[in-house]
Amino acid sequence: MAESTPARERTRREIVQQAMTLFANDGYNATSLQDIATAAGCSKATVLYHFNGKAAVLAAVLGPSQQALKELVAEAEALPPEQRQEAAIVGFARLAVEFRGLIAVLQDVLMVLDEMPEFDDLVADGIKLTELMAGQDADRLELDIAKFAVNGLLGECRHPGERSDAELLDLCETAMRRLLTPARPPSGS
Template identity: 65%
Template sequence: MTTPARERTRHEIVRQAMRLFQDRGYGAVSLQDIASAAGCSKATVLYHFNGKPAVLAAVLEPAGADLAELVAAAEQLAPDEAQEYTIGRFTEMAVHYRGVIDVLQELIPVIEEMPEFAQLVADGIRMQRFMAGSDEPLELDLAGFAINGLLGACRRPGERTDDEMRRLCDIALRRLLRPN
């Protein structure tokens, strides 16, 4: 049974890890850095998580859950409706999870090698298929290009307001993926 104090400690570890990963990058942050920022010992971090990838998984968990929900909902729709729905939800998620995206960008070259993120990767690929609106290779590549470009733009939260970012994502995706 988890006590409120343990839950608060776990939450603080995740919160501080997110801040550190965003400020310094995942590779530059140690478990000791996370523990110090959270006001606990490294042993406490290891009590809650079995290593730095597990801490990262907890940081990414809300975004991963939203992505899984997006994909599950899109699967229930006709292709055109699924594409429209996915564009709208992606736009909202890209803005909402700007900090998480910043952390993920560093990991993209190696994330497929990290078993903790297999479902996140699989759901991202499924989302790309829905955004493409078909399984045609060129359309899939175009959707991937649009997703990666917009995620890169979302990394720098100070450059555009959330509303400006929503507008950019929505217009770009519709022009690239729904030109008619």
């Protein structure tokens, strides 16, 4: 019995890894549970033994990024108000680069994400982070600009290989700051 647990864990990890690759390459909607099973070298029944459906597989694929987002929101909210926006911008840019391979997957399901209860926390944390990036006492326009900036950043991160991680991180942080932080008067003014 002791050997079956590691085998189960390996099978589960293989299913998640193969699903991530298929979702990223073919899209969530174009990938079936049978596709995942075939890629993982197991039966569809085995996939369903580990997960109660394709949305649960997606939840496992997005799990690490979802946890990182939750931690970022908690860290930013714990900061003094004048430091929250910068922490949210830097943290979001870092997460977008770190998890850039999953962005295409996330954007593939974005329109129906709020219909999947597995992602209620992810949606709530995404909204909260967008509010933090908009800044303290943001008005409706500033919130809309933050949403625009997030979508642009995610779109840019969908293209792996076009920029190094360092180049992409610099681009994302710079663009977000220019869009979301108030212009500072030139020094000496």
